[in-house]
Every structure is written in structure tokens, then in C-alpha cells.
Amino acid sequence: MIVNHPVRSGQKIYAAGSDLVILSSVSTGAEVLADGCIHVYGCLHGAAFAGVDGDQKARIFVKSLDAERVAIAGLYVNGLEFSEEWIGQPAQILLADGYLRMERIAR
């Protein structure tokens, strides 16, 4: 599923049975969900939930990380717990050994 407009505060987008690609930003107070992976090519200010139906291999890719919350297969981390150095950076979030892991990706 491809979304080419900004996802605004209060909006919720769910890609059932597929990946979700967002070509714009996700605002604070917005939620994006997918059974597969989530790609955000703008800034992720809101919440992103990948692997909603339990897929532990799902990942979240963002061009600029500033999320309120991210979750993969039900395991979540609050944006407050991100250390400052990650904020505004391109990153991927994946599930490894039962923990959510953040990794830098190319700019």
C-alpha cells in the first residue's frame, strides 16, 4: 500500500496483509500500521506499528526518526526512550533476540 500524502494528526492508516510505504511525513498524533514492513520517506513524528498480525520479521524504515512510539509484532518502545543522537536520523527498527533494535541506514 502506497500513501503519497502527509498522514495528519488523528488519522490512522492500516495496510492489511502488506507493506506500507509513506512518501510523506507522519504527524504527531497519527498512527500508521501494517501487517508487513513500514517505510516512511518523510519524518516519522507519530506512531508506527509493523507486523501487526505477528510477523516478527517486519521492520520499520524511516528517513527521519522522531516517533512517538514504534512497535513490531506487538513489542513497542516509546519515543521518549530514543537517545538524542537518533532523533532526525535515518534508521531502521527491527526485532532481534526478543528486543527492538535500532540501526542506522544510509542517508
Added chain:
Amino acid sequence: MTGTVITVTSGKGGVGKTTTSAAFGAALALRGKRVCLVDFDVGLRNLDLVLGIEKRVVFDFLHVVSGKAKLSQALIRDKRIDTLYVLATSQTHEKDALTYEGVASVIGQLQKEFDYVICDSPAGIEHGAMMALYHADHAIVVCNPEISSIRDADRILGFVSSKSKRAEEGRDPVREHLLITRYDDERVRCGEMLPVADVCDILSAELLGIIPESRAVLNASNTGLPASFDAGTDVGRAYRDAASRFFGEVPQPITVPMAAQVAVLESRPQRGFLRRLFRRS
């Protein structure tokens, strides 16, 4: 030829929707366009006050919607700008008196007679605000450079893109414009307000203009003049600038001290206090 519908909205109250409707509408009318301002804020009638026509309101928008008066009886022509008309709202009707069919019929009639129909939305995201944005071709989202206003603007932009008639019919989306009002360069410089670039970045919308915080706004509404009427004031120039930007002309650099903004951008710490607050709020 059918007129273009422009909705002035914000979500949050008190940011300058009515001032903007009057000033922007007058700026279009001063360029010779036929403009009708429609007040959607049922029960909190203000637009007529700002334009100094409150004593001339006999029939209003609600009378026309309910078929009790003809449109021509309710339209009030401005005495200074002869292509500017106002359709005032009712101070006594219930909010729910605005029906989809009634509003559609009035907007349709106005579109036949005017180049631009400007809908002044009430605050909030309830019925009145939804009615005001339903027919929009363009939406001007008014926003102050502070966090709660920005969040509400973002929310209302979401409604504009999903709940408008254009969205329902799958036509080209409503053109979204961002107008920053009550901008105070001094307060941005000391970090109390967000810089323009941050507001645009958070809202990802096209910037129509920046209206400075100014005494001229209150003076204008006290005297019943649209704030754009006097081109000698900073606010007047800023609204006229916004109008020319609306027509795609490249106006002089945005009226509010751009130089100062550039300085702010250059000296900006990676993450300001407000940005952090906004993220966590």
C-alpha cells in the same frame, strides 16, 4: 463559470480566522475580483463586526439556508470596496441548523455570482467546521507559531484532505495553504515561538504568508475595516502579499523580516527547546 470556494480554518480558536477571512477577502476584492464572505460560525457572529456592517444585517445565512429569505436579500455589499459582499451568520439559530442540502444550495448560488466564495469556519472540528470545509477548493489554514495551534492545524488539514466534497468525489484534492499569523520575530529569536521553517516542516503545507503580530489588527477591527485595507500597515502589506502569492505571482520577499529569520535558521541549535516540547507533548 463557477466561483472558487476558499475555506479559512484552523481547528484552534482565536488564531485569526475571521480577521484573515475579512482581510484576505478584501485583498482579493481590491484586485477587482467579485468576493463573497460567508460566516459559518453560527451563534457567534463576528465577521460582520470586523467589517463594521453589524447594523446592516437583517436577513442572514441561516434564513437563506432555511428558505426564509432570498440570497439577494441577505447579501450585504461593503461600502468601501464595491466588489466585496458579506453573508452574515445568525446569532440566534442552533448550530445544527446548517444542513448539507441547504449549504450546498447557497454555495452553488454564490458560485454563480462570485469569483471567490470565502467560508469563515468556526473553531473546533464539529459540524460547523465540517460544513465550512465541505465545499472547499482551497483551504487556508491559519496557524500561530506555537505548539497547540500547530497540532490543531495538522488535525484540521487531515479533515480537509479526507472529509471534503472533493475527497468524497475522488476529484483533485483541496489545495492547502498555510498562513502563519501573530508572528513575532522577537519572540522567535529568543526561542519562545517556533521559526517559520519549523512550522512549515511540521505541517508539510505550502506557505501562503506570514502576518506579523501587530496593533494594526485590533485597530482595524475596532474601526470595522478589513486589516488589508490600509496598505500602509505591516499587516495590510502582509495580507496583500498573501493574496498575490495566492495568484501565483512572485511577490516581494515575505513582508516579515526575512533577514531575521535567516539569522535564526543559521544560529539555530540542532534541537530547540520548543521542538523537543512539541515532540513530547
